[in-house]
Amino acid sequence: MSFLEVRGLRAGYGAATDVLHEVDLDVPQGAAVGVIGANGAGKSSLLRVLAGLQSARGGAVRLDGSDLPAEGAAARVRRGVVLLPEGHRVIRKLTVEENLRLAAVSTWPRGVKARLATTLPTVYELFPILHERRKQLAGLLSGGEQQMLSIGRALVSQPRLLLLDEPSLGLAPVVIDRIYESLGRLKQTGLSMLLVEQDYARLNRLCDQMHVLRLGSVTLSSTGALTDERAIRAAYFGREDAAGSTNFNTTLSKE
Ligand SMILES: Nc1ncnc2c1ncn2[C@@H]1O[C@H](COP(=O)(O)OP(=O)(O)OP(=O)(O)O)[C@@H](O)[C@H]1O
Numbered sequence: 001m002s003f004l005e006v007r008g009l010r011a012g013y014g015a016a017t018d019v020l021h022e023v024d025l026d027v028p029q030g031a032a033v034g035v036i037g038a039n040g041a042g043k044s045s046l047l048r049v050l051a052g053l054q055s056a057r058g059g060a061v062r063l064d065g066s067d068l069p070a071e072g073a074a075a076r077v078r079r080g081v082v083l084l085p086e087g088h089r090v091i092r093k094l095t096v097e098e099n100l101r102l103a104a105v106s107t108w109p110r111g112v113k114a115r116l117a118t119t120l121p122t123v124y125e126l127f128p129i130l131h132e133r134r135k136q137l138a139g140l141l142s143g144g145e146q147q148m149l150s151i152g153r154a155l156v157s158q159p160r161l162l163l164l165d166e167p168s169l170g171l172a173p174v175v176i177d178r179i180y181e182s183l184g185r186l187k188q189t190g191l192s193m194l195l196v197e198q199d200y201a202r203l204n205r206l207c208d209q210m211h212v213l214r215l216g217s218v219t220l221s222s223t224g225a226l227t228d229e230r231a232i233r234a235a236y237f238g239r240e241d242a243a244g245s246t247n248f249n250t251t252l253s254k255e
């Protein structure tokens with residue numbers, strides 16, 4: 001039994017449009033699982049459904065052996081399912097520390113003080129720059145620092161399963177390295193993670209399992225890194241245009 005079990009998950013928007021078709025996926029306890037896919041593949045939809053922000057149309061999601069009912073996002077956070085949304089989401093007019101405190105308070109209206117006493121130092125140890133800037137307005141942070149704060153906000157909710165939606169989006173390669181180094185350290189603490197990205201290079205290094213999502217279906221899965229570039233290309237773009245795609249090297253560059 002995996003920590004997270006997703007079986008036959010279907011989701012969509014509007015009357016007729018399904019954007020996830022019978023998705024099966026597992027995240028073993030303490031593992032990092034990566035999903036890559038092009039724009040519109042359904043990556044954010046998948047994470048949003050798992051986070052309870054969007055309802056499923058079918059299938060089952062089990063966490064630690066028990067079904068996650070169709071409950072709201074706040075209840076799922078308290079069950080330990082925490083989403084790092086796409087783009088850096090910080091409250092620009094609050095300080096760094098206020099951002100962290102608010103994230104904790106919204107998860108744990110009671111007993112938050114004791115939780116912050118353990119979680120704040122963990123976040124500051126992981127990202128010392130946030131400690132240095134803790135009195136500064138979040139809106140003044142660089143993009144990379146905002147992403148660190150965004151991860152910090154997720155961590156103060158004390159996740160058991162962290163869902164990360166394109167943590168590298170819009171960041172410089174050196175900053176992405178820094179973020180991924182931190183994710184590696186989080187993994188070492190035993191945190192289970194499900195990450196989606198457009199590019200597989202960094203996920204390959206971090207993740208124990210990888211999947212390719214295309215048009216709402218898992219088209220390729222691997223234990224360990226994705227390596228067969230031909231197969232990845234076919235799964236990512238679809239067989240019909242796999243050979244001729246010129247996009248591959250820009251969106252899926254292996255550095
Ligand atoms: N609120 C919405 N209403 C209707 N359709 C939507 C909505 N959000 C997403 N979609 C559609 O669902 C499909 C999957 O979108 P999703 O955002 O999950 O893809 P993604 O893989 O995260 O893409 P990206 O890499 O661009 O973030 C797309 O066809 C998209 O147009």
Ligand SMILES: [Mg+2]
Nearest residue numbers: 043044045086
């Ligand atoms: Mg997305």
